[in-house]
Amino acid sequence: MKIAMIGTGYVGLVTGACLAKIGHEIICVDQDQTKINALCGGAIPIFEPGLKEIVDQGVQNGHLSFSTDLTQAVESVDVIFLAVGTPQASDGRSDLTQVENAAKQIAKAANGDKMIVVKSTVPVGTCRRVGRILGKHDIEHAFHVTSNPEFLREGDAVSDFMQPDRIVFGTNSTDAEAIMCEIYAHFEATKVPVIKTSLETSELIKYSANAFLAAKVAFINEMANLCDATGANVDDLAVGIGLDSRIGAAFLKPGPGYGGSCFPKDTLALTILAQEADSPSRIIESVVDSNSNHIRRLGRKIADFCADCWQTDKKHPMIDKRIAVLGLAFKANTDDIRSAASTVIAPLLIKQGASVIGFDPEAAAAAGAAIDHIETTTKIDEALSGADAVVVLTEWDAIKMINWAEKKTLLNAPVVIDLRNLYSPESMAKLGFQYLSLGRPTAE
Ligand SMILES: NC(=O)c1ccc[n+]([C@@H]2O[C@H](COP(=O)([O-])OP(=O)(O)OC[C@H]3O[C@@H](n4cnc5c(N)ncnc54)[C@H](O)[C@@H]3O)[C@@H](O)[C@H]2O)c1
Known part of the structure; x- marks a missing residue:
């Protein structure tokens, strides 16, 4: 499946590279030009054991690419992962600015119906809020929003993604559930428990x-x-x-x-x-x-x-x-x-x-x-x-x-x-x- 990963930080880069490893075609997008330049030049902007090998492999076999062009990435895929930051706001809440801005950019760029998979850690209600933002900024197309939290630990991120204790996703339609099952079909063979909720x-x-x-x-x-x-x-x-x-x-x-x-x-x-x-x-x-x-x-x-x-x-x-x-x-x-x-x-x-x-x-x-x-x-x-x-x-x-x-x-x-x-x-x-x-x- 062709997927865009918006946000190429600790989670986005590992998730993108691992999804490429299991056969998907991933375009990792980041607004940070320096990060994307480094990745395009073969350098890994973070230290994470085992990451360079799978990034190199993905790039070499054509399953993994990097870009700062969100519009082009969104236009070329049906499924978009959001792995942007959700840092602590000054009042202690989760700061959802990056999530909301990315949703607006996606709505602006959408050239057809899209599925958005929220990988960032977000408070209850955020996926529905992302759905409302998308609907408000683009009334022409339909958007499915799903929740797919990430449990990887930095330092063991690649093995955690490739051998997870479980995969969790939340959807509100059978179509979205079917797409999520297809994305994670690789893990069926390894009998990883999948919690669909x-x-x-x-x-x-x-x-x-x-x-x-x-x-x-x-x-x-x-x-x-x-x-x-x-x-x-x-x-x-x-x-x-x-x-x-x-x-x-x-x-x-x-x-x-x-x-x-x-x-x-x-x-x-x-x-x-x-x-x-x-x-x-x-x-x-x-x-x-x-x-x-x-x-x-x-x-x-x-x-x-x-x-x-x-x-x-x-x-x-x-x-x-x-x-x-x-x-x-x-x-x-x-x-x-x-x-x-x-x-x-x-x-x-x-x-x-x-x-x-x-x-x-x-x-x-x-x-x-x-x-x-x-x-x-x-x-x-x-x-x-x-x-x-x-x-x-x-x-x-x-x-x-x-x-x-x-x-x-x-x-x-x-x-x-x-x-x-x-x-x-x-x-x-x-x-x-x-x-x-x-x-x-x-x-x-
Ligand atoms: N780091 C972890 O160990 C970990 C584990 C599980 C879940 N999470 C969650 O995953 C999310 C991402 O965490 P992280 O550590 O990877 O953050 P990060 O800060 O390393 O990466 C976020 C990236 O998103 C990019 N970005 C933001 N808005 C963008 C936009 N509109 N377009 C393109 N790129 C954009 C930023 O430039 C940055 O590179 C957070 O919600 C975090 O809580 C993190």
Whole structure:
């Protein structure tokens, strides 16, 4: 099937390339000329493992192309995917400007009846709203609007798309349902469950899934704090509860709080949606609070721990100290720094008077541009040299595998605050480090 993908960001590019891989003919459109120029020149504008191979393959076999010309793309297809951004608006709602503008552009360009598949994460009611916008701006043609939320995780996006846990789509006509079944026919053979539902249910499934996962993260972080307060060990606790099949082990790893381009904005948007529907979700409201309190609390914890280690004034311990922050992306295997822990922790340390050097193999440039007064590098040794303390924020393999016995000599003081629980407290203590992790007793 010939499909246009409007929005060639993290989701649009992966979805477009994967749909091309399963045999469709995809034209990926973006208004960002630099991005399209890069793609046309064979470069991938984001870091995502395995993506370059399938993009190259799609381009070579003629199934995948790139353009900034939305009108021409819309004219040449019957099915149009919307994968534009839905960032957080200043009032916490989902900002639907990109979705609405794209809908107006599609209506203007339409040369026949079209089906619009909304892949962007949008609040309940948006697909119907897109239908109204299309109808208002083009009364000549008929538009089917379907909801098809995306569940891929950055860093594992290609495998998540190609081997999904499930495919969800919401439609309001049998014709639209038949087209969706044809688009995803490839997955029938692999017996991927397909949930065919209403527009509203499909839209809400995406928010509920993200909110539930965010709740798991917030829960284990609160348990880690409780372990710290009681002397229990959160790693053992996570195994002890995760082996219960009703709970499951995934997402039970303490860390610096959930971040990224989805959980923070989607949980907040869901609380507002629920309030406006006169059905407030106290659970999700608490998850949002818990996560923001957690990261603020970590800021204080880092400063207090460092003051103890350096035996300095507890009020202003960071003044003139050099702190190495390891990991700037919101998680490993991506260059995405949207709502990453680094964007909160590094400014906090800088505000307290520290000079901060951040290491990340893929996100150093983006973080350097986004965080005021941070120095960034793609070389671990450069970050560690002369550091008075090291703060670990992202679970990159390069950070997990650090040989601390070797790197200790680079540091000004052997102080490591590990907010991903990557190392053993016993090994770090044996090497002579003052080591803080989350919810695990300190080893002597
Ligand atoms: N990133 C993820 O991990 C992820 C996972 C699941 C769902 N989602 C959802 O998918 C959607 C897209 O997210 P993303 O991370 O890919 O965003 P992104 O910001 O990386 O990409 C959006 C792209 O759309 C382009 N765009 C906007 N309006 C356009 C228009 N009118 N014409 C052409 N191009 C246009 C932008 O230039 C940008 O390149 C969001 O709703 C997000 O919540 C994201």
